[in-house]
Amino acid sequence: MTTNERTIQEINEKIRDGSVCVVTAAQMTQIVAEMGPEGAMHEVDVVTTGTFGAMCSSGVWMNFGHAEPPMKMSKVWLNDVEAYSSVASVDAYLGATQPSRSRGIEYGGGHVIEDLIRGKTVNLQAEGTCTDCYPNRELSAEIGLDGLNQAVMSNPRNCYERYGVAANSSTRSLYTYMGKLLPELENATYSGAGELSPIVNDPQFQTIGIGTRILLGGGEGYVIGSGTQHNPSGGYGTLMVQGDLKKMNSSFIRGATMTGYGPTMYVGVGVPIPIINADVAKSAGISDADITTSVYDYAIPSRDRPVLASVNYEELKSGMIEVNRNEVRTSPLSSFKVAQEIAVYLKDLITKKDFFLTEAVTPLSSKDIAYPLRPRKNAGPTTIVSVVSDQFMHRNADLCIHCGLCVPYCKAGVFQQDSDWTVRDDQSLCVECGECRDICPQRAITVRS
Numbered sequence: 001m002t003t004n005e006r007t008i009q010e011i012n013e014k015i016r017d018g019s020v021c022v023v024t025a026a027q028m029t030q031i032v033a034e035m036g037p038e039g040a041m042h043e044v045d046v047v048t049t050g051t052f053g054a055m056c057s058s059g060v061w062m063n064f065g066h067a068e069p070p071m072k073m074s075k076v077w078l079n080d081v082e083a084y085s086s087v088a089s090v091d092a093y094l095g096a097t098q099p100s101r102s103r104g105i106e107y108g109g110g111h112v113i114e115d116l117i118r119g120k121t122v123n124l125q126a127e128g129t130c131t132d133c134y135p136n137r138e139l140s141a142e143i144g145l146d147g148l149n150q151a152v153m154s155n156p157r158n159c160y161e162r163y164g165v166a167a168n169s170s171t172r173s174l175y176t177y178m179g180k181l182l183p184e185l186e187n188a189t190y191s192g193a194g195e196l197s198p199i200v201n202d203p204q205f206q207t208i209g210i211g212t213r214i215l216l217g218g219g220e221g222y223v224i225g226s227g228t229q230h231n232p233s234g235g236y237g238t239l240m241v242q243g244d245l246k247k248m249n250s251s252f253i254r255g256a257t258m259t260g261y262g263p264t265m266y267v268g269v270g271v272p273i274p275i276i277n278a279d280v281a282k283s284a285g286i287s288d289a290d291i292t293t294s295v296y297d298y299a300i301p302s303r304d305r306p307v308l309a310s311v312n313y314e315e316l317k318s319g320m321i322e323v324n325r326n327e328v329r330t331s332p333l334s335s336f337k338v339a340q341e342i343a344v345y346l347k348d349l350i351t352k353k354d355f356f357l358t359e360a361v362t363p364l365s366s367k368d369i370a371y372p373l374r375p376r377k378n379a380g381p382t383t384i385v386s387v388v389s390d391q392f393m394h395r396n397a398d399l400c401i402h403c404g405l406c407v408p409y410c411k412a413g414v415f416q417q418d419s420d421w422t423v424r425d426d427q428s429l430c431v432e433c434g435e436c437r438d439i440c441p442q443r444a445i446t447v448r449s
Protein backbone atom coordinates (compact mmCIF):
# COMPACT_ATOMS: atom_id res chain seq x y z
CA MET A 1 0.00 0.00 0.00
CA THR A 2 1.44 3.40 -1.01
CA THR A 3 1.87 5.84 1.89
CA ASN A 4 -0.69 8.59 1.99
CA GLU A 5 0.49 11.66 0.16
CA ARG A 6 -2.31 13.78 1.52
CA THR A 7 -4.91 13.66 4.28
CA ILE A 8 -8.63 14.25 4.18
CA GLN A 9 -8.06 17.19 6.52
CA GLU A 10 -5.71 18.79 3.95
CA ILE A 11 -8.30 18.20 1.24
CA ASN A 12 -11.02 19.83 3.37
CA GLU A 13 -8.66 22.79 3.86
CA LYS A 14 -8.39 23.08 0.06
CA ILE A 15 -12.21 22.94 -0.20
CA ARG A 16 -12.40 25.72 2.38
CA ASP A 17 -9.85 27.95 0.59
CA GLY A 18 -11.28 27.15 -2.83
CA SER A 19 -8.11 25.60 -4.26
CA VAL A 20 -9.52 22.06 -4.40
CA CYS A 21 -9.49 20.18 -7.72
CA VAL A 22 -12.55 17.94 -8.10
CA VAL A 23 -13.27 15.79 -11.16
CA THR A 24 -15.86 13.12 -11.90
CA ALA A 25 -14.76 9.48 -12.18
CA ALA A 26 -15.30 9.60 -15.96
CA GLN A 27 -12.92 12.60 -16.20
CA MET A 28 -10.40 10.87 -13.90
CA THR A 29 -10.23 7.93 -16.33
CA GLN A 30 -8.94 10.35 -18.98
CA ILE A 31 -6.56 12.15 -16.60
CA VAL A 32 -4.91 8.93 -15.39
CA ALA A 33 -4.64 7.66 -18.98
CA GLU A 34 -2.79 10.89 -19.91
CA MET A 35 -0.73 11.61 -16.75
CA GLY A 36 -0.40 8.26 -15.00
CA PRO A 37 -1.43 7.69 -11.37
CA GLU A 38 1.39 9.78 -9.85
CA GLY A 39 0.70 12.74 -12.16
CA ALA A 40 -3.05 12.47 -11.59
CA MET A 41 -2.51 12.26 -7.83
CA HIS A 42 -0.68 15.58 -7.86
CA GLU A 43 -3.38 17.16 -10.04
CA VAL A 44 -6.62 15.90 -8.50
CA ASP A 45 -7.83 16.05 -4.88
CA VAL A 46 -11.29 14.45 -5.11
CA VAL A 47 -13.03 12.17 -7.61
CA THR A 48 -16.83 12.06 -7.53
CA THR A 49 -18.72 8.90 -8.39
CA GLY A 50 -22.40 8.33 -9.06
CA THR A 51 -24.86 5.53 -9.60
CA PHE A 52 -28.64 5.41 -10.10
CA GLY A 53 -30.10 1.93 -10.30
CA ALA A 54 -32.73 -0.42 -8.94
CA MET A 55 -31.65 -1.24 -5.38
CA CYS A 56 -34.16 -3.67 -3.92
CA SER A 57 -32.39 -3.95 -0.57
CA SER A 58 -33.58 -0.51 0.56
CA GLY A 59 -36.17 0.98 2.86
CA VAL A 60 -37.07 3.64 5.40
CA TRP A 61 -37.43 3.67 9.17
CA MET A 62 -40.33 5.89 10.26
CA ASN A 63 -41.58 7.16 13.60
CA PHE A 64 -45.24 8.22 13.44
CA GLY A 65 -45.49 9.77 16.90
CA HIS A 66 -48.04 8.58 19.47
CA ALA A 67 -51.75 8.62 18.61
CA GLU A 68 -54.46 9.53 21.11
CA PRO A 69 -55.42 7.11 22.65
CA PRO A 70 -51.94 5.57 22.31
CA MET A 71 -51.42 2.48 20.20
CA LYS A 72 -48.88 -0.34 19.99
CA MET A 73 -48.90 -0.80 16.24
CA SER A 74 -48.67 -4.47 15.28
CA LYS A 75 -49.72 -4.04 11.63
CA VAL A 76 -49.07 -0.94 9.54
CA TRP A 77 -49.95 -0.04 5.95
CA LEU A 78 -48.93 3.05 4.04
CA ASN A 79 -51.12 3.58 0.98
CA ASP A 80 -51.99 -0.08 1.44
CA VAL A 81 -48.34 -1.19 1.37
CA GLU A 82 -47.40 -3.12 4.49
CA ALA A 83 -44.48 -1.96 6.63
CA TYR A 84 -42.77 -4.05 9.28
CA SER A 85 -43.98 -2.71 12.62
CA SER A 86 -42.94 -5.01 15.46
CA VAL A 87 -40.38 -2.48 16.61
CA ALA A 88 -41.75 -0.81 19.75
CA SER A 89 -45.10 0.98 19.40
CA VAL A 90 -44.95 3.61 16.62
CA ASP A 91 -41.77 2.75 14.67
CA ALA A 92 -41.94 0.88 11.37
CA TYR A 93 -39.67 -0.10 8.47
CA LEU A 94 -41.04 0.18 4.97
CA GLY A 95 -39.20 -2.05 2.50
CA ALA A 96 -38.83 -0.89 -1.10
CA THR A 97 -39.98 -4.18 -2.63
CA GLN A 98 -43.19 -4.63 -0.59
CA PRO A 99 -46.18 -4.69 -3.00
CA SER A 100 -49.52 -3.01 -2.31
CA ARG A 101 -52.45 -5.15 -1.09
CA SER A 102 -54.81 -3.49 -3.53
CA ARG A 103 -52.58 -2.44 -6.46
CA GLY A 104 -50.23 -5.43 -6.41
CA ILE A 105 -46.77 -4.96 -7.93
CA GLU A 106 -47.68 -1.74 -9.73
CA TYR A 107 -47.33 0.15 -6.48
CA GLY A 108 -44.95 -0.71 -3.66
CA GLY A 109 -42.74 0.53 -0.86
CA GLY A 110 -40.44 2.37 -3.24
CA HIS A 111 -43.41 4.30 -4.67
CA VAL A 112 -44.63 5.26 -1.18
CA ILE A 113 -41.13 6.53 -0.34
CA GLU A 114 -41.00 8.59 -3.55
CA ASP A 115 -44.49 9.99 -2.84
CA LEU A 116 -43.41 11.05 0.65
CA ILE A 117 -40.34 12.84 -0.77
CA ARG A 118 -42.60 14.57 -3.32
CA GLY A 119 -44.59 15.93 -0.37
CA LYS A 120 -47.69 13.86 -1.16
CA THR A 121 -50.15 12.80 1.54
CA VAL A 122 -49.98 9.11 2.37
CA ASN A 123 -52.72 7.08 4.05
CA LEU A 124 -51.61 5.38 7.27
CA GLN A 125 -53.63 2.40 8.45
CA ALA A 126 -52.64 0.59 11.64
CA GLU A 127 -53.88 -2.22 13.86
CA GLY A 128 -52.81 -2.38 17.47
CA THR A 129 -52.45 -5.13 20.05
CA CYS A 130 -54.56 -3.73 22.89
CA THR A 131 -52.57 -3.48 26.15
CA ASP A 132 -53.19 -1.58 29.41
CA CYS A 133 -50.68 1.04 28.30
CA TYR A 134 -51.69 1.09 24.57
CA PRO A 135 -55.47 0.58 24.41
CA ASN A 136 -56.00 1.76 20.81
CA ARG A 137 -56.82 -1.06 18.35
CA GLU A 138 -57.32 0.73 15.05
CA LEU A 139 -56.09 3.89 13.38
CA SER A 140 -56.41 5.59 10.05
CA ALA A 141 -54.76 8.93 9.25
CA GLU A 142 -53.45 10.97 6.33
CA ILE A 143 -49.79 11.82 6.90
CA GLY A 144 -46.95 13.59 5.14
CA LEU A 145 -43.15 13.47 5.41
CA ASP A 146 -43.20 16.66 7.51
CA GLY A 147 -45.51 14.86 10.01
CA LEU A 148 -43.06 12.04 10.69
CA ASN A 149 -40.73 12.54 13.64
CA GLN A 150 -38.01 10.61 11.83
CA ALA A 151 -37.83 9.16 8.34
CA VAL A 152 -34.45 7.54 7.94
CA MET A 153 -33.55 5.75 4.75
CA SER A 154 -31.51 2.73 5.83
CA ASN A 155 -30.48 0.46 2.99
CA PRO A 156 -28.88 -2.90 3.85
CA ARG A 157 -27.29 -3.31 0.39
CA ASN A 158 -26.64 -0.58 -2.19
CA CYS A 159 -24.02 0.19 -4.82
CA TYR A 160 -23.00 -3.27 -6.02
CA GLU A 161 -19.41 -2.97 -7.29
CA ARG A 162 -20.50 -4.56 -10.58
CA TYR A 163 -23.44 -6.72 -11.57
CA GLY A 164 -23.97 -9.91 -13.51
CA VAL A 165 -25.53 -9.62 -16.99
CA ALA A 166 -28.80 -11.47 -17.59
CA ALA A 167 -29.67 -13.38 -20.78
CA ASN A 168 -32.10 -16.16 -21.63
CA SER A 169 -31.41 -19.24 -23.80
CA SER A 170 -34.91 -20.70 -23.33
CA THR A 171 -37.71 -20.53 -25.91
CA ARG A 172 -40.00 -18.23 -23.91
CA SER A 173 -39.65 -14.70 -22.51
CA LEU A 174 -38.68 -14.52 -18.84
CA TYR A 175 -39.79 -11.78 -16.45
CA THR A 176 -37.07 -11.21 -13.85
CA TYR A 177 -35.61 -8.58 -11.49
CA MET A 178 -33.27 -7.89 -14.43
CA GLY A 179 -36.24 -7.03 -16.60
CA LYS A 180 -37.75 -8.85 -19.55
CA LEU A 181 -35.37 -11.39 -21.09
CA LEU A 182 -36.34 -12.34 -24.63
CA PRO A 183 -35.98 -16.00 -25.74
CA GLU A 184 -32.95 -17.51 -27.45
CA LEU A 185 -30.47 -14.90 -26.32
CA GLU A 186 -32.24 -12.11 -28.24
CA ASN A 187 -31.27 -9.53 -25.58
CA ALA A 188 -29.26 -9.07 -22.40
CA THR A 189 -29.74 -6.62 -19.55
CA TYR A 190 -27.21 -5.31 -17.08
CA SER A 191 -26.92 -3.02 -14.09
CA GLY A 192 -24.29 -0.89 -12.38
CA ALA A 193 -22.68 2.40 -13.44
CA GLY A 194 -19.38 1.07 -14.84
CA GLU A 195 -16.45 3.49 -14.35
CA LEU A 196 -18.72 5.94 -12.49
CA SER A 197 -19.68 3.32 -9.89
CA PRO A 198 -18.47 4.11 -6.32
CA ILE A 199 -16.76 0.86 -5.27
CA VAL A 200 -14.91 0.15 -8.55
CA ASN A 201 -13.11 3.48 -7.95
CA ASP A 202 -11.86 2.32 -4.52
CA PRO A 203 -12.12 -1.51 -4.57
CA GLN A 204 -9.64 -1.89 -1.68
CA PHE A 205 -11.73 0.48 0.46
CA GLN A 206 -8.74 2.71 1.17
CA THR A 207 -11.09 5.69 1.58
CA ILE A 208 -14.66 4.30 1.75
CA GLY A 209 -15.56 3.11 5.24
CA ILE A 210 -17.98 3.49 8.13
CA GLY A 211 -18.68 7.19 8.50
CA THR A 212 -17.89 8.20 4.91
CA ARG A 213 -20.19 11.08 4.00
CA ILE A 214 -22.05 10.48 0.75
CA LEU A 215 -24.90 11.80 -1.34
CA LEU A 216 -27.92 9.57 -0.84
CA GLY A 217 -31.06 10.41 -2.79
CA GLY A 218 -29.61 13.86 -3.36
CA GLY A 219 -29.23 14.55 0.37
CA GLU A 220 -26.42 14.03 2.84
CA GLY A 221 -25.99 10.40 3.91
CA TYR A 222 -23.34 8.10 5.36
CA VAL A 223 -21.85 4.69 4.79
CA ILE A 224 -22.76 2.74 7.92
CA GLY A 225 -21.12 -0.56 7.04
CA SER A 226 -20.40 -3.09 4.35
CA GLY A 227 -23.65 -4.11 2.74
CA THR A 228 -25.30 -7.49 2.95
CA GLN A 229 -23.87 -10.06 0.49
CA HIS A 230 -20.66 -7.99 0.59
CA ASN A 231 -18.26 -10.05 -1.54
CA PRO A 232 -15.27 -7.85 -2.44
CA SER A 233 -12.96 -10.85 -2.82
CA GLY A 234 -15.23 -11.91 -5.69
CA GLY A 235 -15.41 -8.36 -7.08
CA TYR A 236 -18.92 -7.74 -5.76
CA GLY A 237 -18.52 -5.36 -2.83
CA THR A 238 -21.63 -3.61 -1.46
CA LEU A 239 -22.43 -0.72 0.91
CA MET A 240 -24.89 -0.26 3.79
CA VAL A 241 -26.00 3.38 3.77
CA GLN A 242 -28.24 5.72 5.71
CA GLY A 243 -29.65 9.22 5.24
CA ASP A 244 -32.47 11.59 6.23
CA LEU A 245 -35.43 11.20 3.84
CA LYS A 246 -36.43 14.80 4.56
CA LYS A 247 -33.26 15.97 2.80
CA MET A 248 -33.80 13.84 -0.31
CA ASN A 249 -34.95 14.74 -3.78
CA SER A 250 -37.32 12.68 -5.97
CA SER A 251 -34.97 13.12 -8.95
CA PHE A 252 -32.72 10.62 -7.18
CA ILE A 253 -35.28 8.32 -5.51
CA ARG A 254 -37.90 6.71 -7.73
CA GLY A 255 -40.37 3.89 -7.20
CA ALA A 256 -40.30 1.30 -10.01
CA THR A 257 -41.90 -1.97 -11.04
CA MET A 258 -40.25 -4.91 -12.79
CA THR A 259 -43.02 -6.65 -14.73
CA GLY A 260 -43.65 -10.18 -13.53
CA TYR A 261 -41.29 -9.64 -10.60
CA GLY A 262 -42.40 -6.83 -8.32
CA PRO A 263 -41.89 -3.28 -7.09
CA THR A 264 -38.47 -1.87 -6.30
CA MET A 265 -36.80 1.50 -5.91
CA TYR A 266 -34.17 3.38 -7.91
CA VAL A 267 -31.66 4.93 -5.54
CA GLY A 268 -29.12 7.60 -6.46
CA VAL A 269 -25.82 7.45 -4.57
CA GLY A 270 -22.73 9.63 -4.98
CA VAL A 271 -19.51 8.82 -3.11
CA PRO A 272 -16.51 11.21 -3.07
CA ILE A 273 -13.12 9.49 -3.38
CA PRO A 274 -10.33 11.58 -1.79
CA ILE A 275 -7.12 11.03 -3.76
CA ILE A 276 -4.88 10.35 -0.76
CA ASN A 277 -2.17 8.47 -2.69
CA ALA A 278 -1.16 7.16 -6.13
CA ASP A 279 -2.79 3.80 -5.45
CA VAL A 280 -6.20 5.43 -5.02
CA ALA A 281 -5.51 7.64 -8.06
CA LYS A 282 -4.83 4.49 -10.09
CA SER A 283 -8.03 2.78 -8.91
CA ALA A 284 -10.07 5.92 -9.60
CA GLY A 285 -8.66 5.95 -13.11
CA ILE A 286 -10.46 2.71 -13.93
CA SER A 287 -12.25 2.62 -17.30
CA ASP A 288 -15.33 0.73 -18.50
CA ALA A 289 -13.03 -1.55 -20.51
CA ASP A 290 -11.27 -2.60 -17.30
CA ILE A 291 -14.49 -3.69 -15.55
CA THR A 292 -15.45 -7.22 -16.52
CA THR A 293 -18.48 -9.21 -15.52
CA SER A 294 -20.24 -12.43 -16.51
CA VAL A 295 -23.30 -13.10 -18.65
CA TYR A 296 -25.58 -15.57 -16.84
CA ASP A 297 -28.27 -17.76 -18.38
CA TYR A 298 -31.51 -17.04 -16.51
CA ALA A 299 -33.18 -19.93 -18.33
CA ILE A 300 -31.61 -22.10 -15.61
CA PRO A 301 -33.52 -21.31 -12.39
CA SER A 302 -30.60 -21.95 -10.07
CA ARG A 303 -28.45 -19.74 -7.89
CA ASP A 304 -25.48 -21.19 -9.81
CA ARG A 305 -26.62 -20.12 -13.29
CA PRO A 306 -24.28 -21.10 -16.12
CA VAL A 307 -21.91 -18.38 -17.38
CA LEU A 308 -22.41 -17.82 -21.10
CA ALA A 309 -19.70 -15.20 -21.63
CA SER A 310 -17.39 -12.68 -19.96
CA VAL A 311 -17.77 -9.08 -21.10
CA ASN A 312 -16.74 -5.60 -19.98
CA TYR A 313 -18.76 -2.44 -19.43
CA GLU A 314 -17.39 -0.78 -22.57
CA GLU A 315 -18.88 -3.62 -24.62
CA LEU A 316 -22.11 -3.55 -22.63
CA LYS A 317 -22.47 0.20 -23.07
CA SER A 318 -21.84 -0.19 -26.85
CA GLY A 319 -25.27 -1.81 -27.03
CA MET A 320 -24.03 -5.12 -28.42
CA ILE A 321 -22.10 -8.07 -26.98
CA GLU A 322 -21.11 -11.47 -28.36
CA VAL A 323 -22.51 -14.59 -26.69
CA ASN A 324 -21.89 -18.03 -28.21
CA ARG A 325 -20.80 -16.25 -31.43
CA ASN A 326 -24.18 -14.47 -31.56
CA GLU A 327 -24.54 -10.70 -31.48
CA VAL A 328 -26.81 -9.86 -28.52
CA ARG A 329 -28.38 -6.41 -27.95
CA THR A 330 -27.82 -5.04 -24.45
CA SER A 331 -29.75 -2.55 -22.33
CA PRO A 332 -28.95 -1.14 -18.89
CA LEU A 333 -31.36 -1.12 -15.97
CA SER A 334 -29.35 1.68 -14.37
CA SER A 335 -29.42 5.24 -15.75
CA PHE A 336 -25.96 6.48 -16.82
CA LYS A 337 -27.47 9.91 -17.45
CA VAL A 338 -28.62 10.31 -13.84
CA ALA A 339 -25.43 8.64 -12.52
CA GLN A 340 -23.43 11.29 -14.37
CA GLU A 341 -25.75 14.03 -13.00
CA ILE A 342 -25.09 12.77 -9.46
CA ALA A 343 -21.30 12.79 -9.96
CA VAL A 344 -21.47 16.35 -11.36
CA TYR A 345 -23.88 17.51 -8.62
CA LEU A 346 -21.50 16.18 -5.92
CA LYS A 347 -18.57 17.87 -7.69
CA ASP A 348 -20.47 21.20 -7.64
CA LEU A 349 -21.39 20.84 -3.97
CA ILE A 350 -17.73 20.26 -3.03
CA THR A 351 -16.45 23.07 -5.24
CA LYS A 352 -19.06 25.42 -3.71
CA LYS A 353 -17.91 24.38 -0.17
CA ASP A 354 -21.34 22.83 0.55
CA PHE A 355 -19.96 19.35 1.04
CA PHE A 356 -16.90 18.36 3.10
CA LEU A 357 -15.29 14.94 3.26
CA THR A 358 -15.14 12.72 6.32
CA GLU A 359 -12.48 10.26 7.43
CA ALA A 360 -13.88 6.75 7.78
CA VAL A 361 -13.83 5.63 11.42
CA THR A 362 -13.31 2.03 10.27
CA PRO A 363 -12.41 0.78 6.77
CA LEU A 364 -14.67 -1.80 5.15
CA SER A 365 -13.29 -5.25 4.62
CA SER A 366 -11.89 -5.89 1.16
CA LYS A 367 -11.64 -9.61 1.87
CA ASP A 368 -15.20 -10.64 2.77
CA ILE A 369 -16.89 -13.50 0.92
CA ALA A 370 -20.65 -13.89 0.48
CA TYR A 371 -21.71 -17.52 0.89
CA PRO A 372 -24.97 -19.09 -0.30
CA LEU A 373 -27.45 -20.35 2.31
CA ARG A 374 -25.56 -22.60 4.78
CA PRO A 375 -28.11 -24.69 6.71
CA ARG A 376 -26.75 -26.29 9.86
CA LYS A 377 -26.32 -30.07 9.45
CA ASN A 378 -28.04 -32.44 11.92
CA ALA A 379 -29.35 -29.43 13.83
CA GLY A 380 -31.97 -31.00 16.13
CA PRO A 381 -34.95 -29.05 17.50
CA THR A 382 -34.06 -26.41 20.09
CA THR A 383 -34.58 -27.97 23.54
CA ILE A 384 -36.25 -25.88 26.25
CA VAL A 385 -34.55 -26.71 29.54
CA SER A 386 -37.18 -26.35 32.21
CA VAL A 387 -35.93 -26.02 35.71
CA VAL A 388 -37.57 -28.47 38.13
CA SER A 389 -37.46 -27.15 41.69
CA ASP A 390 -39.28 -28.16 44.84
CA GLN A 391 -39.24 -24.54 46.00
CA PHE A 392 -42.44 -22.49 45.61
CA MET A 393 -40.50 -19.77 43.85
CA HIS A 394 -37.30 -20.34 41.90
CA ARG A 395 -35.06 -17.65 40.37
CA ASN A 396 -32.85 -19.03 37.61
CA ALA A 397 -29.50 -17.24 38.13
CA ASP A 398 -28.37 -18.09 34.56
CA LEU A 399 -31.30 -16.16 33.13
CA CYS A 400 -31.27 -13.31 35.65
CA ILE A 401 -29.74 -10.04 34.38
CA HIS A 402 -29.84 -8.31 37.81
CA CYS A 403 -32.12 -5.53 36.65
CA GLY A 404 -33.76 -5.45 40.09
CA LEU A 405 -37.29 -5.09 38.73
CA CYS A 406 -38.57 -7.88 41.01
CA VAL A 407 -37.15 -6.49 44.25
CA PRO A 408 -39.95 -4.11 45.34
CA TYR A 409 -42.77 -6.48 44.29
CA CYS A 410 -41.94 -9.01 47.00
CA LYS A 411 -43.29 -7.58 50.27
CA ALA A 412 -41.52 -10.43 52.12
CA GLY A 413 -38.14 -9.09 50.97
CA VAL A 414 -37.05 -12.32 49.23
CA PHE A 415 -35.28 -10.41 46.44
CA GLN A 416 -32.42 -8.16 47.55
CA GLN A 417 -30.06 -6.04 45.49
CA ASP A 418 -26.47 -5.43 46.66
CA SER A 419 -24.49 -2.22 46.30
CA ASP A 420 -22.97 -3.60 43.07
CA TRP A 421 -26.53 -4.12 41.78
CA THR A 422 -26.29 -7.93 42.10
CA VAL A 423 -29.69 -9.43 42.84
CA ARG A 424 -29.94 -12.31 45.31
CA ASP A 425 -32.97 -14.13 46.74
CA ASP A 426 -33.50 -15.45 50.25
CA GLN A 427 -35.88 -18.38 49.93
CA SER A 428 -36.38 -18.63 53.67
CA LEU A 429 -38.42 -15.42 53.61
CA CYS A 430 -40.86 -16.57 50.90
CA VAL A 431 -44.51 -16.62 52.07
CA GLU A 432 -45.69 -18.19 48.76
CA CYS A 433 -47.99 -15.27 47.83
CA GLY A 434 -47.19 -15.66 44.10
CA GLU A 435 -46.96 -11.90 43.51
CA CYS A 436 -43.68 -12.35 41.60
CA ARG A 437 -45.18 -14.85 39.18
CA ASP A 438 -45.35 -12.60 36.12
CA ILE A 439 -42.81 -9.84 36.73
CA CYS A 440 -39.47 -10.95 35.34
CA PRO A 441 -38.88 -9.95 31.68
CA GLN A 442 -36.20 -12.66 31.44
CA ARG A 443 -38.63 -15.26 32.76
CA ALA A 444 -35.98 -16.12 35.38
CA ILE A 445 -38.62 -16.45 38.11
CA THR A 446 -40.81 -19.53 38.11
CA VAL A 447 -43.56 -19.98 40.72
CA ARG A 448 -45.20 -23.29 41.44
CA SER A 449 -48.77 -23.17 40.05
Ligand code: SF4
Nearest residue numbers: 400401403404406440
Ligand atom coordinates in the same frame (compact mmCIF):
# COMPACT_ATOMS: atom_id res chain seq x y z
S1 SF4 B 1 -36.70 -9.24 37.44
FE1 SF4 B 1 -35.78 -11.11 36.67
S2 SF4 B 1 -33.93 -10.53 35.67
FE2 SF4 B 1 -34.56 -8.82 36.92
S3 SF4 B 1 -33.45 -9.10 38.81
FE3 SF4 B 1 -35.43 -10.04 39.07
S4 SF4 B 1 -35.12 -12.18 38.52
FE4 SF4 B 1 -33.39 -11.04 37.72
Ligand code: SF4
Nearest residue numbers: 410430431433434436
Ligand atom coordinates in the same frame (compact mmCIF):
# COMPACT_ATOMS: atom_id res chain seq x y z
S1 SF4 C 1 -43.96 -15.78 46.09
FE1 SF4 C 1 -44.32 -13.86 47.11
S2 SF4 C 1 -43.06 -13.99 48.93
FE2 SF4 C 1 -42.34 -15.50 47.49
S3 SF4 C 1 -40.77 -14.55 46.40
FE3 SF4 C 1 -42.58 -14.29 45.22
S4 SF4 C 1 -43.37 -12.37 45.86
FE4 SF4 C 1 -41.91 -12.95 47.34
